[in-house]
Structures are given as structure tokens and as C-alpha cells.
Amino acid sequence: MYTGQFVYCGKKANLMVGNVLPLRSIPEGAVVCNVEHHVGDRGVFARCSGDYAIVISHNPDNDTVKLPSGAKKIVPSGCRAMIGQVAGGGRTEKPMLKAGNAYHKYRVKRNCWPKVRGVAMNPVEHPHGGGNHQHIGHASTVRRDAPPGQKVGLIAARRTGRLRGQAAATASKADKA
Numbered sequence: 001m002y003t004g005q006f007v008y009c010g011k012k013a014n015l016m017v018g019n020v021l022p023l024r025s026i027p028e029g030a031v032v033c034n035v036e037h038h039v040g041d042r043g044v045f046a047r048c049s050g051d052y053a054i055v056i057s058h059n060p061d062n063d064t065v066k067l068p069s070g071a072k073k074i075v076p077s078g079c080r081a082m083i084g085q086v087a088g089g090g091r092t093e094k095p096m097l098k099a100g101n102a103y104h105k106y107r108v109k110r111n112c113w114p115k116v117r118g119v120a121m122n123p124v125e126h127p128h129g130g131g132n133h134q135h136i137g138h139a140s141t142v143r144r145d146a147p148p149g150q151k152v153g154l155i156a157a158r159r160t161g162r163l164r165g166q167a168a169a170t171a172s173k174a175d176k177a
Contacts (some may be wrong), residue, residue, distance in 0.1 A: 001084070009080075017084035023055060023063040024077035030055050033086045035065055038078035043080070050089025053081070103143065118152060127152050 001007075001018045009020040015027070026032060030051045034043035046053040046068055056064040056072060065073050067080075096102050099114075106113035118128030119136060127150060128136045136153070144156035154160060163171050 001087075015083060018082065020080050020082050023065070023075065023079050023081055024058065025085070026055050026081060028055055028057060031085055032065070032083055034083035035075065035081040037073075037075060038082075039076055039078040043082070045130075047086060049086055049091045052085040085132065115145065 005018060007018045007020070008014065008016075011022055011025055013019040013021050013025075015030070023032075023035070031054060033046045033052050035045040036042065037044045045065070047066070047158070051068045053068065054066045056066050058077070061077055062074050063077050063079075065075055067073055070078050096105070102113055118126035119134040121129035123130030131137055140153040141157045141160060142151055142153050142155055146155075162168075
């Protein structure tokens with residue numbers, strides 16, 4: 001898209017980037033964004049920076065769309081979508097490089113930064129705190145019915161340690177998916 005471009009909406013709009021058409025008017029394999037889930041909901045799928053969905057197939061009353069997650073979604077054919085991809089792709093690949101950038105990123109989101117580890121604290125502040133070097137000092141697993149204040153670490157862990165063998169293979173597959 002460019003400054004001053006005319007954007008057309010509707011069934012008769014041309015198949016150009018920025019135009020909004022019903023899914024039934026968009027050919028299979030087309031890259032779309034801001035796809036509606038229900039007719040008239042103004043678009044809910046593929047709206048994040050750099051995201052896009054792909055129209056896979058058409059049926060008489062509904063269409064199949066492949067979402068950025070890889071999931072295939074069946075939506076009514078009357079649902080509208082914008083042709084093209086959302087701008088700002090690759091935003092997450094840029095390294096933050098300094099704490100100030102992380103500060104400004106999370107300041108507008110939620111209070112989840114900085115994350116201070118328990119072992120870096122004093123004993124009055126956390127059960128893992130204190131000691132002449134940073135160590136937990138006791139087993140990191142804790143029982144399910146432990147009282148608040150004691151319930152830190154690996155809560156009711158079924159297993160601990162490095163994943164080996166079959167468990168490691170399934171965990172790595174889950175990470176990649």
C-alpha cells in the first residue's frame with residue numbers, strides 16, 4: 001500500500017493489496033489479513049504485525065482459511081478479508097540490546113519486568129534467598145498442600161531433572177510446534 005491509495009470494499013472490488021472482499025470472491029492461495037470469523041464482526045484473524053492468512057478452499061456456503069498458527073479454520077463465505085499482509089513483519093526478531101528498551105516495552109503492557117530470581121533476594125524476601133553464594137539450600141520441589149510462603153519452586157512436581165530419552169523427544173517436538 002502507499003499514501004493516497006484508494007481502498008475499495010465489496011464484492012466488485014479488484015483483487016489488489018488493501019482492498020476488502022468477501023472470501024467467496026478471493027481466489028484460493030491468496031494472502032489475506034484481518035479475516036472475519038462471523039459475518040460483520042470487522043475482522044479477528046491475522047491482525048498482528050507481519051501476519052497473514054491463506055485462503056485454502058471454497059465450498060458453497062463456507063471457506064477454509066489457514067491461519068498464522070497453522071490451524072485451518074472454516075468460516076462463512078460472506079466473511080470479509082483484506083488482501084495482503086499486515087505491515088511490520090520481523091518486529092520480534094530485533095534484539096532489545098539494553099534494559100531501557102525492555103523497560104519501555106513492558107511498561108505499557110503489564111508489570112512483569114524486571115523478574116528478580118528468588119535466590120538473588122535476602123532470606124526475609126523469599127524462601128530461596130540468603131546464603132554466602134546463590135543456592136536454594138533445600139529441595140526445590142514442594143508439596144501441593146504447602147502453605148503460602150512455603151509454596152515456591154517446583155510445585156507438586158511429578159518428575160525433575162533433565163529430560164532424557166522419549167520424554168526429551170516429545171518435549172522438543174512440542175517446542176517446535
